[in-house]
Amino acid sequence: MRVSNLLIMGALSALVFTGCTNNDDNSEWLDSNSVTFNSRIDGLQTKASKDVWSNGDEVGIFMTTQTAEFANKKYVASDGGTLTAAPGQTLRYPEEGTANFIAYYPYSASLNGKTLAVSVDNQADPAKVDLLYSDNAKAIAAGEAVDLAFKHKLSQIVIAVGSDETLPDISGLKISLSGMNTQADFNLADGTLAAKESKANIEMNVSADGTTAEAIILPTTTLDGVKMTFVLDGKTFEWPVSVNGGAGFEAGYKYTYTATLSTENGKPAVTMGGASIESWTDQPGGDINVDFGEGGGEQPEGEKVLLDEKFDTNEGAFAIKNLVIPVGGNRVWAWAEYTDKVTQESEQFMKASAFINKENKPSEGWLVSPVLNLSAAKKATLTFSHAHKYGVDKAKEMTLWIADEGTEVTTDATGWTQIEIPTYGTGTDYNYVTATVDLSAYTGKNKQIAFRYISTADGAPTWQIDEVKVVADGEGGGTVEPEPEPEPGEGTVLFSEGFGTPQKGNHWPSVDVYKGWENANLVFTDPLMSGSYSNASVRSTSTLDGHVWFAAGKNSALKIEGFATDYTGLKLEYEITANGAGNQNIIKVLTDKGDVDVPDMPIVEQNKYQSVTLAIPDGASYIQFTSEESTNTSGYRIDNVSLTGIAK
Structure with missing residues (x-):
């Protein structure tokens, strides 16, 4: 998701003068001291603002030498990016000393000194309302290229x-x-x-x-x-x-x-x-x-949405706290998916159960939300969908709780307050019902909610939770993302990244500027960037959704860091394909604890994913996919990267 500079690279072959060089000369011939701008604009390009020059765009330039200032000279852009002087506006280098430059867009012939009147009244063409400004070119000597770095000021x-x-x-x-x-x-x-x-x-x-x-x-x-x-x-x-x-x-x-x-x-x-x-x-x-x-x-x-969790791929922002594991089992709460055999439609949800080997087993597990910022809220509402089957007392077996931020979960629920769930299903089917809970009595502090499951030898219901949403009014709001608290021995998805839904402007967004990552808490970079941009980009095709593209014949990388490191037994899973013949080991996997061996396996079918599973060294703080120009001859795609581990 970082900063992309908007650069107009001006090759100025003749700007500023002293002595015999005359910047106020109205002659139109060009000599070796005349100015020619060959410009390039890097970064996100949109039609809504001035990120690409259009034929006829007018730029104003000020030049100050050690002895004089030449004010508001007009230069005109072409579609190809060349900026040339308007008639009678040519600037020339000084014969001695250096010069400083200021440039702006759009040009105005009616400045008040160095003050430009700005108006955003008329939005018929927003690009013409945009204001660009450059003041970075200083102490430029005769013959030295001038780079004008423009910034948006609106x-x-x-x-x-x-x-x-x-x-x-x-x-x-x-x-x-x-x-x-x-x-x-x-x-x-x-x-x-x-x-x-x-x-x-x-x-x-x-x-x-x-x-x-x-x-x-x-x-x-x-x-x-x-x-x-x-x-x-x-x-x-x-x-x-x-x-x-x-x-x-x-x-x-x-x-x-x-x-x-x-x-x-x-x-x-x-x-x-x-x-x-x-x-x-x-x-x-x-x-x-x-x-x-x-x-x-x-x-x-x-009014703001503080939490909207649909559990599409895992427990999302929630934390699983399985306090009492049922005998013969290894969990209470877990992510689950069900596919209808007739319609082939799938649904994902969180599921709690302790019915093991056809017996009810005692257990207790909590599904805990991220921190909810209710500090400035006056009203807040929780809604969630749920269904259950079996059990003997739903009001004791499947309950909702709330506590201040960071309150530990224990079997006696110390520090937690139970909130009544107003709506349950029939208990005889998995038809979901929606429960709506007023949280207004708990505003003024950061809070966490939790779904608590308890089973006994007499009853062990199966409880399914989906579509948990919290909406609040007031200033601020949002979820506060804490570091995950590991559970000893419990397998945990540390992250799962599907690369969102990239949008193509003039170009697909490169890794260094893309902002649509699904895991905003992680850091995504390309340490092999070429100059000011990455050769790895995030894109989609008519048949493949968001993924990272490693271009053929280019050095590029995707480095992922910021995930929890206090886990062992790390397992990396991802999908890979190529734009032609290739091998999955062409894209190397590196960590700060050593390189990882990717098995030798040909790409079976062009632009059709195949899965790779690798063991990652304990303690690794980053994972890096690397493409080398000498070996990548086809172009490769990576998608659905996930890392799991067991808490120490």
């Missing part, structure tokens, strides 16, 4: 809009922002932006089919009073804008939301991710559930 909002079956057509949708300033002064001398008191509605640029919206806005340190308004077919919905983990929108950050429109009642939720300050970084911002209902309304302010 903020960007992008919304991916969808709808449910109640709104099959959302064309004509309008989205606006209110409560934000729209005018500012930008100081080219020091790169600072000063907003003016100019609050007005900003009409976002919405596509004709209503599925995307975007705007370039002024950075702000507070979102007090800022609202986003959705209007469709005369119905209006207002959402108080918020940023998870921050107070406002920061310069250089791109905030991406997903909005779902419906005409049914729903609970809105928004979570925001961070972003790179060097270049727009595409960050999932969260969900906005827009309920138009019977004509609109206002989404409850500050």
Whole structure:
């Protein structure tokens, strides 16, 4: 998921002068001292902002020598990235000494000294509203190449809009922002932006089919009073804008939301991710559930989803605490999957049971949530789906508990408070029911909830839990991810990474800039990066979902670190395939405790995965998949990487 620089590499063959070189000469011939810009822009490229030059884009350049300053010379871009001087604007190198450069986009002929007037009123073409600035090129000598590193000085909002079956057509949708300033002064001398008191509605640029919206806005340190308004077919919905983990929108950050429109009642939720300050970084911002209902309304302010666990591949953010293992068994709680033999549809869930060898066995196990930040919440609601069969007293055998953050689980439940489960299934089938529990009485602190299973020789029900969700209002909110607490002898999935859903702009995101990792607590890097970018990328195909691609003939790597290290018996599992003939051992596996031998096994079928299982040395703090240019001749794909171990 790190920072990608937006670089405009300018090969300046003639800039600044002293003595006989004349920068105010209006002649149009080019000599050996004339300036030519051959520019390149690296990093995330989008149509919504200025990340690629377009033919006719105008850039302003200031040059200061030891004796003079040449202000606001206009240079014009071509589609290929070349920046050339407008008529009468050519800059030339000084014959002696060095020069400093300042550059900005978009060019303005009506500067007030070094002050640029900025307006975000008109979003008809957001790329023309964007503001880029460079002041890194200093002490440049005659003939020396000048690299202009441009940074975004405004903020960007992008919304991916969808709808449910109640709104099959959302064309004509309008989205606006209110409560934000729209005018500012930008100081080219020091790169600072000063907003003016100019609050007005900003009409976002919405596509004709209503599925995307975007705007370039002024950075702000507070979102007090800022609202986003959705209007469709005369119905209006207002959402108080918020940023998870921050107070406002920061310069250089791109905030991406997903909005779902419906005409049914729903609970809105928004979570925001961070972003790179060097270049727009595409960050999932969260969900906005827009309920138009019977004509609109206002989404409850500050409401957030703190936990949404579906147990798709393992216990997720929950921790398993099996306190009393049934005789003849090795667990109480465990992740499970069921596939219907007729429909072939699969479902995943957490399951507790102590029915061993056709006998009820005494046991106790807890399924404990991550820490829930209820410190600033006023209201909170828990919902979960569950089903059970057998047992003799469900109110004692299958229970719900809550405690302060970090409270240990024990057989006497010291420090935990039981909460009544209002809804149980019939006990005779596995048809799920949904339980809704009010947690408002427990707000004001960080909390954890737990599902407690107890069996006896008289009764050992099978209990299945799925779709656990906690929603709260108030400022802040979210889950606090603690380090996993190992359970002696209990097999644990330390991480399982499926690489999310990568989106292709002009290029697939490379490992060093990708932000869609499924394990946000881990660190993903490429230590073999070539210059400023990685040759390993995250992509998908028409038949293969998100995976890491190691290009042929390139040195590249995927290094994963940040997982718990206090485990033994480590087992690495992953899937691999190639774009042609190859062998699974071409992609090497390295750790800080030594290299791992990958078995010699040909790739059986092009672009069809085969599984690899390896023993990883105890104590390893990272795992690295490595591709070498001399051996990778086909291009390889890695997916579904998981690491399991047994707690010491």
